Amino acid sequence: MPYIPHSEADRQAMLAAIGVRSIEELFADVPEHVRFPALNLPTGISEIEARHELESLAAHNLPVTGSCFLGAGAYRHYVPAVVDAVLRRGEFYTAYTPYQPEISQGTLQAIFEYQTMICALTGMEVSNASHYDGATATAEAVIAALNVHRLKRRKVVVSPFLHPEYRAVVRTYTQGMGLEVTGDERIGELGNCEIAELLDQDTACAIVQYPDFLGRIEDLIPLAEAAHAVGALLVVAANPVALGMLKPPGAMGADIVVGEGQGLGGGLNFGGPYLGFFATRMEYVRRMAGRLVGQTVDIEGKRGFVLTLSTREQHIRREKATSNICTNEGLMALAAAVCMAALGRNGMRRVAELCYHKAHYAADRIAELPGYTVWRERPFFNEFVVRCPGPVAEINAHLLDEHGIIGGYDLGRDYPHLEGHMLLCVTEMNTREEIDLLVEALGVLLAKAAA
């Protein structure tokens, strides 16, 4: 039985109050052909039938349990068992931020520790309690940079090798603001640090990815210096797992470090929920969107945790808020905190090194195959570009159909000049046997093509 709080009399009273006679009249402005569409739904089924139907649909999914070399923004890392064990405790199991510190010390402390670890990883001074995902965190960084300049600067320079979806989300977020989002229309011409030539006095920020979308690692100091020389901020979208071994962006002059935190204790999760992290320098803390948990002492001098600097948030400042997307990913932030705490500094480094070495083993082996060229002009972390002897889509279909291997990302989808180039990703989850099998399969493909 549906729960409908309004009685017929309530509805009539409301209609009378606003001066319409019927619900139909209330919806008169909705075009007629979509006003009361026939939904054409089947009749109801029993719970058992529904379960059968859903299970048969779910059976079409291909779980990413086997050999997978696809990354490009979402990464399969090991999720320690302790993550789920903590996450699913009744005391923690909510996605919502606690507004009542007196009953939420545990959750607040966990978020505070998450923020602390994100700062340590990125080399920043303050982190918020998270955003939806890496793309929205990047867009929030743009808004923050615009606000640092009090909306006086109208240009945002993005590296062509910032994740294509992040670039799209930045444009969606800022549409209608009259900004010039530039840098990535000259794909194939400009590298990451070469976008420096586009920086000027009207530039609010430059955004670069680290390692970049093609997996490459670059020294960002020249770009940071170029940005600061014109008063612009440097925003770095970083892979937090890579930061286990790489120099933190904060040490290279980044002003805001954002990124996708899914790789920290989050599974691939069918594309979500993911975790956007956002960290910056103290001088920009009031431009930072989202929740921030702070440490304080109560009247007895005991340590406690509270939401702080909330006065710029939507529930208090409405249309003047730093962001009108208030939601965070509390549960995913908790997962990241538990994962980082479980691994510890050495564990984070070990995971990063495993990714690095396995990826380099794979790159070395593939480079030996005739017909395949591995990009190695710049150092890379756990992803690298391979120029293939044929269309990537065909190679991937062969790998999946014949060997059950999920291949790499087809770069031709986003970079026309990289048609026939594949972005391969290797993590600590890929065994040596899997890598050898991939190399063998790629070799077989070549032999077949030759024959």
Next chain:
Amino acid sequence: MKLDPEARYAKTHELARWDGDEIICGISDHAQGALSDIVYVELPDVGDAFDKGDAFGVVESVKAASDVYMPMGGEITAVNEDLEDMPELVNKDPYGQGWLIRFKPSDPAEFDDLMDGAAYEAMVAAEEEE
């Protein structure tokens, strides 16, 4: 509620006082009291020009972050840099050390449109009654 006898007041609780041919602008004693402890003040850049009623900055207290509006149009000639480290000056001395900005008014006659102390006091009393 303390009043500055020389100043004129805007409905949004800012005040304007002549100093030579420039205006010193702050918020009223009533406004600082209503906001409670002020923790941060965000001010414009010198040289910025605003119309009357434009938001020129933000006064943030433990309770709220509130915009502050130009009582008259003009170009900013100075901002109170002491507030960066000591925002509490706005609470302690709203008519003295807690000033926010100085500006050169574009139309000095706009001063006459503002409320005098008595009118402002009456407006605050009426607001509190509501």
